[in-house]
Amino acid sequence: MTENTRTRVRTSEDERETERSDESLSCPECSGRLVNDEEHGETVCEDCGLVVEEGSVDRGPEWRAFDAQEKSQKSRVGAPTTNTMHDKGLSTNIDWRDKDAYGNSLGSRQREKMQRLRKWNERFRTRDSKERNLKQALGEIDRMASALGLPENVRETASVIYRRALEEDLLPGRSIEGVSTACVYAAARQAGVPRSLDEIAEVSRVEKNEVARTYRYVVRELGLEVKPADPESYVPRFASGLGLSDEAEHRARKLLRNAKEKGVHSGKSPVGLAAAAVYAAALLTNEKTTQAAVSEVADISEVTIRNRYHELLEAEESLGLA
DNA sequence: ATGGTTTTTACTGCGTC
């Protein structure tokens, strides 16, 4: 029976749900997750669509542009500053093409001059070790975030965290890769799209153990506030990975919420809980899945799924009787 | 280091397609 060649799964102490505390980001109606809809200036509930807040400020342009040319004519600002570039995208760039502003080729004297300018500009930009450090780290962060399919805002957050770590001189004695990885891990969790330590270690050049250690260190030193991972935040990823319906997904969330009420989830791995909920939900909505399939996408053993989903269903039943 | 808890591995039995 060597069919199971999955990698082991371990969850760190941080991934464990200890106590339930905050509920400020939840819908008052159905306690679903709240999302910002920038375009309409509203804050709405992901689950029931309740509009919680409206009339917030739209930061987009007040004009419309139908092609790139029009856009460049109407726009009065440059690119937004971003923390994903080591100089926030604010420093000077000299084009590598030897053309002037009108696209004409440069004379040989001019070309030489530009070469020198480029060289010094580059030297100035990555002047000291910190800048170079940051440059490399941000590259790593970007690479890992893409590999994990994490959205832009997570990259941004990870970059900010890294900057702070650098500011506070947390780097000496630690590898750039290790700290970048820890930042990505922390950022993903803060953004509510957590990845397990195993997934993180998969795309990192650093061992899982070191990631965990560095992560703890960074969180402690920076006083970062990272809530215990919410099992629900894993649900969408697993559900779509299995091609399940929205109904099943919704069902899974419900199961988890009930479980939370009952306190069944304390001390258990959130990932396992989420996987079990997804499996149970598929069963309840008569959709075809196997424990093996869920175990595959969630990277959790079938045994754990079995144990958890029994507990989930029990909690559900006793709630029905109450 | 040690003990307690959770997860994983490996294996077995049962029912069904």
Added chain:
DNA sequence: GACGCGGTAAAAACCAT
């Protein structure tokens, strides 16, 4: 007979002490 599922025992991993 392969497959999905359930259960168990022992090992491993983790956390707290």
